[in-house]
Amino acid sequence: MIDIQAIRKDFPLLQQKIYNRPVVYFDNAATTQKPQIVINTINEYYQKYNSNIHRGVHFLSEKITEAYENARQIIKNYINASFQHEVIFTSGTTESINLVAFSFGEKYIKQDDEVIISQLEHHSNIVPWQMMCERKGAKIKVIPATYNGDLDIAALERLFSDKTKIVCVNHVSNSLGIINPIEKIIQISHSHNVPVLIDGAQGIQHQPVDVNKLDCDFYAFSGHKIYGPTGIGVLYGKEKWLNEMPPYKSGGNMIKTVTFEKTIYNDLPFKYEAGTSNFIGAIGLGAAIKYIENIGKQNIFDYEEMLLHYVSEKISKVPGIRIYGTSDNKICVISFLIENIHHFDTGIMLDKMDIAVRTGNHCNQPTMKFYGIEGTVRASLSFYNTIEEIDYFVESLLQVKKIFA
């Protein structure tokens, strides 16, 4: 069990009034709020220990390098990677996927090869693959979805050919909140000897992730969606791939020796961390993961599941509501429209009632096209949200409906 009142006090932004009352922040799939400990950690490191990592011999440089590598250790343990050097710091999920699309593509993908993605991917797990495929003359194949938002796994089996080089799917879909059966997808793909990249941007903060048990080849996620700072993210990759692939950006830190004739790349993980990385961001992310561990991730996930049941039940009573993604396998995200009220109109009204939701296509135009709509209103909850907030949200929806009637 979690003490919700105590937890809410950890998040300063949640105390803040926007118009008339403290904000009901239901836009967690876009970004999450930061606990005080993360904010304090970032402040502290800028104030007391700021110095570049892996460079100097002086006290400050050693201190901050240690903290940076400690953050890597925390993340390695959290996702149960085999080695610390399998954790690459990036700027976020988008960069992580771009890295793999480029580096894996350069090494393994050639003319007429195939990449499998799903119908329900975020643009950032579509476009990098498209760009790589264009460069290489390769093709994208798409796992279809069913109307309730589940992927059609039976169809996946039929998509494989001897040209298939990689499968890239999200752990949880960002616009609908549906949890994909990634264990199964990985198992099927591996039976065809095809590696799998999991876009975990919406997964890791709401679901247990054990990369060893999953046996995924890559897992990408963003710091800011798991209560950490913006501008920092992670790419987990199996050592074998990370060693074989070429780096995708170059510069300082990623090299061992440089002559004008030839450069020898550095060892993992530095080979993929060219330039000065967002090291204080990484330390902040480490603090965020520690914070989650202190509360207990299972406690968080159980509470969020309770919120999901509560909000699903409550919102289903709003006359004229249409929910997109009705599968049972979902996180606490409700993507919806009320009758013929435009998502933008609903969003503006909710904003005036101090409720923050996302409206639009959620960087997910193929999914919207699949449903034949322009966009939805998306309420995405997190473990600091409450039953009372859900009650207020549903009341507000009824009011919106009345206003536009």
Place this chain on the structure above:
Amino acid sequence: MTIDQIQEQIVEEFSVFTDWMEKYTYLIELSKELQGFKEEFRINQNLIKGCQSQVWLQVEFKNGKIIFYADSDTVLTKGMIALLIRVLSNRTPEEIVNAKLWFVDKIGLTTHLSPTRSNGLISMIKQIKLYAIAYKTKYNI
């Protein structure tokens, strides 16, 4: 009435509202009154695509004046369009080019014109100004 006089009139109309709800209810009313957009003009060529909503803009040039017709898929944007048309439609290119739109800020609906809303309204105003410049140049008026 001049563009500024119409803007003053709108500000006065809004001054009776005491909270946001009344303002938005009024916008919804205005959206219902917005008419004259012919179905045949709801074409891609007239579409101003925002990230959140879409606006269609059709223009006519008659007796030295530009007449705008517009529509949107969202009610609130449509309400705003009704106000913009009241201010800017049926004016000479010269008037439109020189118009400063200050009423939106005064009635407290600036958020609708902030770029983050990406609802096509800013692009619509830009497009209106471009039409005005084009007609001004074409007819040398």
